[in-house]
Amino acid sequence: MDKLIIYQKARELLKKIYILTEYNEKLRKDFALKDQIRRSAISIVLNIAEGYGRGVKHFKSYLKISVGSVNEVIATLSIIEDIYFINTIELKNSYEILAKQISAFSNSFPKV
Numbered sequence: 001m002d003k004l005i006i007y008q009k010a011r012e013l014l015k016k017i018y019i020l021t022e023y024n025e026k027l028r029k030d031f032a033l034k035d036q037i038r039r040s041a042i043s044i045v046l047n048i049a050e051g052y053g054r055g056v057k058h059f060k061s062y063l064k065i066s067v068g069s070v071n072e073v074i075a076t077l078s079i080i081e082d083i084y085f086i087n088t089i090e091l092k093n094s095y096e097i098l099a100k101q102i103s104a105f106s107n108s109f110p111k112v
Contacts, residue, residue: 001052006102010045010066013094017041017073020091026084033083037076043069044098056109063106070099 001007021027021034028034044066051062074095077088 001049004048004052004105006098006105007045007048007052009094009098009101010041010048013091013098014041014045016091016094020080020086020088024084024086027080027086030084033076033080037073037080040069040072040076044073048102060106060109063102067099067102070095070102074099 017037021038047062047066047069051059051066054062074092077092077095080086081088
């Protein structure tokens with residue numbers, strides 16, 4: 001699993017979410033928003049990990065769920081921009097690329 005690029009990228013981006021929410025004074029105090037984006041980012045990593053240990057059919061389902069969590073992270077980053085005026089464009093772009101990578105990886109499996 002550690003060899004999967006999408007897994008590595010998801011973990012790397014998760015760290016960035018933790019840094020964003022921990023070192024920004026306003027976000028650190030917004031427990032609901034901080035918790036939501038962290039849980040969504042964690043979900044991406046964990047769904048890739050859980051699906052990896054299952055057959056192709058199940059793995060594809062877990063990858064779809066992880067893309068849904070990516071979209072949740074992106075939406076939460078937009079909310080952070082709207083409420084706290086924090087520039088999250090680079091992070092959103094990175095998550096959009098991750099979603100495409102996960103989808104492409106999932107589509108590379110044979111139909112089951």
